[in-house]
Amino acid sequence: MKPGTIPSPNIWHHTATYELENRAADPDGRLWAAMQARTDWTGRTVLDLGCGTGFHLPAFAGTAAHVIGVEPHAGLAKLAARRLRTRRVANAEVREGTAQAIPLPDASVDVVHARWAYFFGRGCEPGLVELDRVVRRGGTALVIDNDGSRSTFGGWFRRGYPHLDPPEETERFWSVRGWTLDRVDMGWRFASRADLEAVVRIEFTREVADQVLDEHRGLEVDYAVNLWSKRF
């Protein structure tokens, strides 16, 4: 694996279940609307950093001039490329690489999207330096991550990952570097209870998953995320 890669056991080891998770996320398009309110990628070059299996690439390619997915895990990068071929998406490509060494020239990208980007945050400043290098003047970067300060999922997240920085520390990390926060009620809505349970089980330990599944009924979860953005 390339240096700087952060293990992502959910998508690396449970790729099909992670696809269900992506399908359940943002059922009413609130996160996409918040992203579009920050920047318009129509006719521009988009970089999806840590693109995984490329779930979001076709949506960007619908209006962007060109889309590049960058992903360090070779198997996932292949799946992302296959997704583009299968859907005949001609204006997108996938490259193996990391946030700390983005395989793109200086000033070559207008919009960066990094979703569930564990590779950003405290200790990952080299990736932010790379953004300064690859994003053109006037471009925008969008970083999406869990908001542990509120929502049902936020509570599960704090319970499941007590060792992570508290939400106020994470917010300080981004805001002192000039990033702007939009709080988005993204939500999860699953097609079946079995799908919801499978996804909860790839995100949490057995103990925490058992607890939250016992407490929570139905197919929907109130799930808040942070959309951080910065203009270059």
Ligand SMILES: C[S@@+](CC[C@H](N)C(=O)[O-])C[C@H]1O[C@@H](n2cnc3c(N)ncnc32)[C@H](O)[C@@H]1O
């Ligand atoms: C939780 S997954 C999210 C995938 C994708 N963004 C999505 O929304 O479907 C995080 C991804 O980041 C990738 N990753 C890990 N370390 C990275 C790094 N240093 N630079 C870029 N991507 C990284 C992982 O391989 C994984 O595919």
